[in-house]
Amino acid sequence: MRGSSRIRPNAALVVGGVLTAILIATALLSLVWTPEVPTRVHIALRLKGPLEAGLLGTDHFGRDVVSLLMVGAWNSLAIAWPAVLLGAAIGTAIGTAAAAWKGIADEIAMRVSDVVFAFPAVLSAVMIGALVGSGPLAAVLAIAVFNVPVFARVARGVALQVWTLDYIAAARALGKHPLRITWEDVMPNIAGALIVQVTIQLALAILTEAGLSYLGLGVRPPNPSWGRMLSDAQTYLSQAPHLAIAPGIAIALSVLGLNLLGDGLRDALDPTLRGRSAAAA
Amino acid sequence: MSKRFLAAALLLTVSFAPAYAAKTSLVVGMPIEPPGLDPTIAAPVAIREVTWANLYEGLVRIDRNGKVQPLLAKSWEVSPDGLTYTFKLQDGVKFHDGTTFDSADVKFAFDRARDPKSTNAQKQIFAPIESIETPDPQTVVIKLKHPSGNFLTYLGWGDAVIVAPETAATNASNPVGTGPFTFKSWTRGDRVELTKNPDYWQKDKVQLENVTFRFISDAQAQVAALKAGDVDAFPNLGAPELFAEFQKDPRFKAVAGNTEGETVAGMNNAKKPFDDVRVRRALMHAIDRKALIEGAYSGFGQPIGSFFSPNHPAFVDTTDVIPYDPEKAKALLKEAGYGDGLSISIKAPQMAYASRSAELISAMLSEVGVDLQIIPTEFPAKWIEEVFKNKNYDVTIVSHTEPLDIDIFARDNYYFNYQNPKFKELMAEIARTTDEKERHAKYAEAQKILAEDVPALFLFQLPKLGVWNAKLEGLWENSPVPANDITEVRWTE
Numbered sequence: 001m002r003g004s005s006r007i008r009p010n011a012a013l014v015v016g017g018v019l020t021a022i023l024i025a026t027a028l029l030s031l032v033w034t035p036e037v038p039t040r041v042h043i044a045l046r047l048k049g050p051l052e053a054g055l056l057g058t059d060h061f062g063r064d065v066v067s068l069l070m071v072g073a074w075n076s077l078a079i080a081w082p083a084v085l086l087g088a089a090i091g092t093a094i095g096t097a098a099a100a101w102k103g104i105a106d107e108i109a110m111r112v113s114d115v116v117f118a119f120p121a122v123l124s125a126v127m128i129g130a131l132v133g134s135g136p137l138a139a140v141l142a143i144a145v146f147n148v149p150v151f152a153r154v155a156r157g158v159a160l161q162v163w164t165l166d167y168i169a170a171a172r173a174l175g176k177h178p179l180r181i182t183w184e185d186v187m188p189n190i191a192g193a194l195i196v197q198v199t200i201q202l203a204l205a206i207l208t209e210a211g212l213s214y215l216g217l218g219v220r221p222p223n224p225s226w227g228r229m230l231s232d233a234q235t236y237l238s239q240a241p242h243l244a245i246a247p248g249i250a251i252a253l254s255v256l257g258l259n260l261l262g263d264g265l266r267d268a269l270d271p272t273l274r275g276r277s278a279a280a281a
Numbered sequence: 282m283s284k285r286f287l288a289a290a291l292l293l294t295v296s297f298a299p300a301y302a303a304k305t306s307l308v309v310g311m312p313i314e315p316p317g318l319d320p321t322i323a324a325p326v327a328i329r330e331v332t333w334a335n336l337y338e339g340l341v342r343i344d345r346n347g348k349v350q351p352l353l354a355k356s357w358e359v360s361p362d363g364l365t366y367t368f369k370l371q372d373g374v375k376f377h378d379g380t381t382f383d384s385a386d387v388k389f390a391f392d393r394a395r396d397p398k399s400t401n402a403q404k405q406i407f408a409p410i411e412s413i414e415t416p417d418p419q420t421v422v423i424k425l426k427h428p429s430g431n432f433l434t435y436l437g438w439g440d441a442v443i444v445a446p447e448t449a450a451t452n453a454s455n456p457v458g459t460g461p462f463t464f465k466s467w468t469r470g471d472r473v474e475l476t477k478n479p480d481y482w483q484k485d486k487v488q489l490e491n492v493t494f495r496f497i498s499d500a501q502a503q504v505a506a507l508k509a510g511d512v513d514a515f516p517n518l519g520a521p522e523l524f525a526e527f528q529k530d531p532r533f534k535a536v537a538g539n540t541e542g543e544t545v546a547g548m549n550n551a552k553k554p555f556d557d558v559r560v561r562r563a564l565m566h567a568i569d570r571k572a573l574i575e576g577a578y579s580g581f582g583q584p585i586g587s588f589f590s591p592n593h594p595a596f597v598d599t600t601d602v603i604p605y606d607p608e609k610a611k612a613l614l615k616e617a618g619y620g621d622g623l624s625i626s627i628k629a630p631q632m633a634y635a636s637r638s639a640e641l642i643s644a645m646l647s648e649v650g651v652d653l654q655i656i657p658t659e660f661p662a663k664w665i666e667e668v669f670k671n672k673n674y675d676v677t678i679v680s681h682t683e684p685l686d687i688d689i690f691a692r693d694n695y696y697f698n699y700q701n702p703k704f705k706e707l708m709a710e711i712a713r714t715t716d717e718k719e720r721h722a723k724y725a726e727a728q729k730i731l732a733e734d735v736p737a738l739f740l741f742q743l744p745k746l747g748v749w750n751a752k753l754e755g756l757w758e759n760s761p762v763p764a765n766d767i768t769e770v771r772w773t774e
Contacts, residue, residue, distance in 0.1 A: 216657055220656075234500075
C-alpha cells in the first residue's frame with residue numbers, strides 16, 4: 001500500500017485493534033511475568049472462585065487461572081501465527097502463480113485447493129498427528145494446511161483483477177517476466193487484501209487451536225492452553241463454572257478482536273468501500 | 282409458571298412409571314471398550330468386566346465379598362499334602378452352542394491356558410499344574426508339582442474360565458461359555474449386547490432378559506447418559522468430582538467402594554536413569570500422595586506405599602517408607618548425578634485418573650528439578666503395544682486391578698523390566714506356602730521390599746465409584762475381582 005495516510009480509523013478497526021493489542025500484550029507479558037507460576041499446583045487451594053484466590057480463582061489442581069490464561073494466550077498465538085503465516089506464504093505463492101500463468105496450471109492449483117479445502121482442520125490434525133506425532137507441531141501443520149487453499153483463492157482472485165490493469169499490460173508488452181511482474185507490481189496491490197485475510201484467518205486459527213487442544217491434539221499438558229482449560233473444566237461445570245467461562249471469554253474476545261480488526265482493516269484499506277465504511281462509522 | 286410446569290411433568294412421569302415396572306433390560310456403562318471378549322488370552326480388565334460370570338464361568342467363582350464359591354465345580358477335595366485337587370462338576374451344564382460341559386472341557390481349557398504358546402495373562406495360575414486327569418465326565422483331578430496357596434482363588438479369575446474346544450478359537454469375537462447370558466452382538470466402539478441364556482443351569486437366579494454394555498470414555502458423557510436414563514448403571518464412574526452430586530440425588534444410588542486396583546506410575550527399570558534406585562526413590566520422595574488423590578480423584582482412594590490392596594488381610598501400610606520429602610528428593614538426585622536436572626517423559630493413557638495424575642506428578646517433580654514431559658497415549662490398544670509389549674517408555678501410569686498381583690514384579694519380561702532375585706525367590710516361596718499365617722508374613726515382607734526398592738511409584742488404591750438407578754438391586758459395591766457380575770441384578774419394581 002502506498003502510505004499509511006490512506007488508512008482511516010473506523011469503529012471496528014479501533015475496537016478490534018485494542019482487543020488484539022491486549023491479546024498480544026498479554027501473551028508477551030506472560031513470557032516475563034505471571035501472577036503465579038502457571039504450572040504450580042496448590043491442592044489446598046483447588047477450585048477456588050474468582051477473588052477467593054487470585055483474580056479469577058483456581059482450577060482443579062489449584063493453579064491460578066489468570067496465569068494459565070496468560071500463558072494460554074501465548075501458546076495460542078505461538079501456534080496460530082506460524083500456522084497462518086506458513087499457510088499464507090504457500091497459498092499466496094500458489095494463488096499468484098495461478099493468476100500469472102492461468103490455463104491448466106490455474107485449473108490444477110484451484111482443484112487441488114478444493115480437495116485440501118474439503119478436509120476439516122481437525123481431520124488434518126489427526127492425520128498429521130499420526131505422521132509426526134500429536135502435539136504443537138501437528139497443530140501448526142494442520143492449521144497451515146487448511147489455510148493454504150484460503151490464501152490461494154484470495155490471492156488468485158485479487159491478482160487476476162490486477163493482471164487486467166493497463167500498467168501490467170504495459171509491463172508485459174515490455175517483456176517483463178511474469179515472476180517479476182508478480183513480485184514488483186501485483187504483490188503491492190494485493191497486500192492489503194492478504195493482510196485482512198491474515199487477520200481473519202488468525203482468529204480462525206486461534207479457534208481451531210483451542211478445538212484441537214480441547215481434543216488433546218494441540219498443546220501438550222502441563223503447558224496451559226485455552227482449549228484444554230475448557231475441556232478440563234467440563235466435569236467441574238456445576239462446582240466451578242468460572243473455569244469454563246474464563247477461557248471461553250478469552251477465546252471469544254480474541255476471535256472477536258481479530259475479526260473486527262480484519263473488517264476494520266478491509267474497510268480502511270479498500271478504496272471502493274471507503275464511502276460506505278465512513279458512513280457506517 | 283415454570284415450576285408448575287415442572288411439577289406437572291413430574292406427575293406425568295410418576296403416573297406413567299408403572300408402565301415400566303416389569304423392566305427386564307439393563308444398560309451398563311463402562312469407560313473402556315474391551316479389545317476382545319476372551320479373558321483367557323489377554324490382560325485388559327474390560328474383557329473381564331463384560332464377560333466374567335456373565336458369559337463365562339470357572340470351576341469356582343469369587344463372590345462380591347472376595348470369597349471363593351463353588352460354580353461349575355459343585356464341590357472339591359484337597360489332599361492333605363496340598364498337591365491333589367479333586368473337583369466334582371455340576372450336572373446338566375451346557376455351553377451356549379448346545380454342547381455339554383464335562384471334565385474334558387476343563388482339561389482342554391486348562392491345557393490351552395498353560396500351553397507355552399498361550400497368551401494367557403496369568404500363567405502363574407497354571408504353572409504349578411503337573412497333570413489333569415478326567416476319570417469320568419463329572420470329575421477332574423488336578424495334580425500339582427508343589428503346593429499352591431492361592432490355587433483355588435486363582436481358579437475363580439477370568440483367566441481360568443472354562444471354554445469349549447469347539448469354540449475356543451473364535452471366543453474373542455463370538456464368545457461361547459456356560460454363563461447366564463449369551464452373546465448377541467458387538468457394535469465396535471459402542472456396545473456389546475447379551476441376552477438371557479434360556480438353558481442356564483441356575484436359571485432361577487437370573488431376572489434380566491437383555492443386558493447391554495455401553496462404552497463411554499468421556500466422563501461428562503457418562504454423567505449425561507446416567508441422568509438421561511440412557512445408561513442404568515455405571516459401576517465405575519470416571520468423574521469423581523461429579524460423584525457427590527449423585528450421592529445427593531435420590532434417583533440414584535452412589536456407592537464409593539474398593540477395587541483391587543493399585544494405581545502406580547511404572548518405571549522402565551532397565552533404562553537409565555531408572556536403573557538407579559536413588560533416582561527411583563527421589564521421584565517417590567517428590568510425590569505428595571494425599572495431594573495427588575485430592576487433585577486426581579477428588580479425595581477418594583487410599584494412599585499406598587507398595588503394591589498390595591488394603592482390602593487384603595496381609596496388607597501393611599508402607600506409605601512411611603518413602604514419604605513426601607522434596608528436600609530428600611533433591612539430595613538423592615544430586616547424589617545420583619542429576620543435580621542439574623533430569624528430563625524424562627510419562628506415557629499417560631486417556632483415563633481421567635491417569636492423565637490428571639500425570640499432570641500432578643509432572644508439577645510435583647518440577648519442584649525438585651525433574652522435567653516430566655507428558656505424552657498422551659490411548660488405553661488399551663496403543664498402551665499395550667507401546668508400553669506393555671515394546672517397553673518403549675520412561676514412566677507410565679495405570680491401575681492394576683487384578684487381585685493379589687504383587688508377583689508381577691517377579692515376572693521376567695513384564696513391562697517394568699524389574700529384576701530382583703531376592704523378590705523373585707520370595708514370590709516362589711509364597712506360591713509354595715500353604716500355611717496362611719506364614720504366607721501373609723511373607724507377603725508383608727514382599728510389600729516392604731517393593732516399598733524400599735520403588736520399581737514403580739506407588740500412588741493410591743483406585744476406588745470404585747459406582748452409580749446406578751436406585752431401583753436396581755444386586756450390583757457389586759466393591760470389586761474384589763474386576764467384574765460386572767449381573768447374574769442376580771434385578772429391578773425392584
